[in-house]
């Protein structure tokens with residue numbers, strides 16, 4: 001386990017993932033009944049952008065910082081920027097820190113909602129426990145997030161969201177772990193929303209995962225949202241990333257189309273960025 005999210009916090013992949021996370025949590029809040037948020041790979045929760053790791057890669061400069069003062073952003077991107085600024089607390093025209101998925105969820109959850117956050121790395125889990133020790137809505141576990149899905153689902157709350165955001169250190173092998181965990185989770189908690197983040201290097205390594213989702217998601221719709229900053233034909237760099245969403249909210253494809261083009265434009269590298277929203281399966 002060499003992966004540390006501090007090197008990547010606030011990069012283009014985090015922006016895509018966290019804007020979608022915010023929208024899915026907001027959709028769950030449309031009903032008063034409590035929901036449960038499950039974060040299988042939660043990491044440490046907060047990242048110091050002036051720290052050694054963030055300064056070494058500078059990835060947040062081509063991610064969240066490109067949106068910070070952008071004029072006339074679509075509502076979803078504006079809401080993301082405001083939430084990141086609020087959690088940072090700094091009034092300057094830049095950010096001192098960047099929030100991870102559990103802190104974003106904690107900010108949006110209501111008193112009646114609950115969360116389960118898993119993180120396997122000892123130090124990351126310890127930091128997250130400290131971040132959230134005052135928040136009785138959260139259970140933070142130092143454990144394997146895939147195994148936790150088997151052990152802890154379904155939660156008492158009947159509605160909810162599972163975010164699966166692995167480091168992909170096992171490269172394409174990570175998809176096998178995700179599929180095994182999802183098979184079990186779909187059987188235990190079929191009506192939850194599942195959001196699975198994945199990196200895009202070579203397109204052909206993702207196709208089998210998409211086929212698997214379409215074949216195994218039962219009665220659920222499966223939607224994918226992708227952001228590409230480079231062509232998806234090189235195994236050597238992160239060309240883009242995607243989120244597969246099982247049981248997406250009603251008309252969520254249209255909600256994505258309202259902001260993904262602007263995000264692709266804002267985060268473009270040496271060539272135009274591109275995006276894709278597509279149902280892998282729709283009932």
Ligand SMILES: C[S@@+](CC[C@H](N)C(=O)[O-])C[C@H]1O[C@@H](n2cnc3c(N)ncnc32)[C@H](O)[C@@H]1O
Nearest residue numbers: 005041042043100101119120121144145165167
């Ligand atoms: C991409 S980061 C997660 C970032 C976080 N979801 C966010 O958006 O702020 C992946 C994390 O998963 C942890 N990890 C790796 N394998 C794991 C496993 N099997 N179960 C739980 N956590 C794991 C890593 O230590 C790392 O902190």
